[in-house]
Amino acid sequence: AQKVTQAQTEISVVEKEDVTLDCVYETRDTTYYLFWYKQPPSGELVFLIRRNSFDEQNEISGRYSWNFQKSTSSFNFTITASQVVDSAVYFCALSETNSNSGYALNFGKGTSLLVTP
């Protein structure tokens, strides 16, 4: 079963619009980690944020912000005033501490964001 669901396959916005990328996860662990990665067209994975399950404080980093809500098992990512350089595929991922996969990341299928001028 998919442990991380990114329901939005593709999103297209016009530059300067705000955009939210949704991420819903599923786990029975009480201790786990959530991540967001960016994959630009060049293909590398760029780490954006890690959040542990005990830290529900929302975070803001420049134009990026993250909303972690354990009650709804969601870890959504918002880009404010989007720019063309934000065009990329964004992955949400879950690392469980009681899994049998060595704390490997379970990735969602990704959301492809296209920001047009």
Next chain:
Amino acid sequence: DADVTQTPRNRITKTGKRIMLECSQTKGHDRMYWYRQDPGLGLRLIYYSFDVKDINKGEISDGYSVSRQAQAKFSLSLESAIPNQTALYFCATSDFGSPGPIYNEQFFGPGTRLTVL
């Protein structure tokens, strides 16, 4: 210099050929991982290793083998490549020392784009 390197970066091979993808890291991490990315599917775990003597299968290990030659090196082999192994392959490392800012963060290599004809 990059902390996690992968060689080759691109490879085209033919069905039935044996091929090895190599990963090296200078981060001093014990844990290393191999993931595969297919379009629209996110990344999936192939193998992971806690240390030189501890290697484990991931979600999609069939058709692959690995070797942990040293703490810093983790190689992925395709004994007899087939076209549906065409994908982008990522190596990653993680640190499970004392909890801190990078605890449980995974550091990814730049990826190897493999095409099997």
